[in-house]
Amino acid sequence: DIQMTQSPSSLSASVGDRVTITCRASQGIRNDLNWYQQKPGKAPKRLIYTASSLQSGVPSRFSGSGSGTEFTLTISSLQPEDFATYYCLQYNSYPWTFGQGTKVDIK
Amino acid sequence: QVKLVQSGAEVKQPGASVKVSCKTSGYTFTDHHVHWVRQAPGQGLEWMGWIQPTSGGTKYEQKFQGRVTMTRDTSITTVYMELSSLTSDDTAVYYCARSVFDFWGQGTLVTVSS
Numbered sequence: 391d392i393q394m395t396q397s398p399s400s401l402s403a404s405v406g407d408r409v410t411i412t413c414r415a416s417q418g419i420r421n422d423l424n425w426y427q428q429k430p431g432k433a434p435k436r437l438i439y440t441a442s443s444l445q446s447g448v449p450s451r452f453s454g455s456g457s458g459t460e461f462t463l464t465i466s467s468l469q470p471e472d473f474a475t476y477y478c479l480q481y482n483s484y485p486w487t488f489g490q491g492t493k494v495d496i497k
Numbered sequence: 498q499v500k501l502v503q504s505g506a507e508v509k510q511p512g513a514s515v516k517v518s519c520k521t522s523g524y525t526f527t528d529h530h531v532h533w534v535r536q537a538p539g540q541g542l543e544w545m546g547w548i549q550p551t552s553g554g555t556k557y558e559q560k561f562q563g564r565v566t567m568t569r570d571t572s573i574t575t576v577y578m579e580l581s582s583l584t585s586d587d588t589a590v591y592y593c594a595r596s597v598f599d600f601w602g603q604g605t606l607v608t609v610s611s
Contacts (some may be wrong), residue, residue: 397503412561424597426598433592433594433601433602433603433604434542434592434601435601436599437597439597439599445599466582476540477542479542479598481597483558484558485544485558485559485560486532486544487544488541488542488543488544489541490541491541494569
């Protein structure tokens with residue numbers, strides 16, 4: 391199975407901060423990676439697909455990069471509505487696997 | 498618009514089975530796989546498998562092989578996930594999601610308790 395190691399597991403940040411979350415795959419997955427945002431009691435919402443494509447309707451302050459084994463989600467200027475938990479997902483090979491999540495809360 | 502609407506919360510006893518439905522609309526049902534993902538309380542996301550609505554073909558995470566069955570009814574564009582031999586470890590919110598998880602159902606809480 392491909393292990394997705396996500397870091398950090400949590401972070402505290404202020405509105406306006408630049409935030410970076412990393413996912414590292416245990417083996418190469420090309421760009422078969424999505425990023426999701428989840429708020430308490432809600433289903434995850436796709437932000438980024440194929441590593442760097444912005445989902446329609448998602449603000450441009452979200453961006454994704456990477457290929458192979460190292461991937462990054464960046465929020466360029468954190469907004470109050472961005473406090474949530476973020477997950478990466480690899481769909482290169484079965485079983486599809488998620489990172490363990492990064493909780494972003496208010497500093 | 499694309500919608501996936503799941504059935505309501507369930508409470509089951511250990512050893513029982515649960516069947517969760519996922520009613521889809523707003524797209525061509527047979528064009529997209531439907532996946533199931535679960536999330537235990539306070540935990541991360543776990544992929545369970547998918548069903549291909551055209552053929553009914555399935556692929557399950559090995560962990561759930563022998564306990565999970567995914568089916569569909571094309572006449573009502575609905576997919577089902579049945580999990581048997583439930584234990585307390587199966588207490589979780591179960592989600593259906595389309596294709597590469599672009600659209601999700603609202604989730605169904607399954608509680609396993611005696």
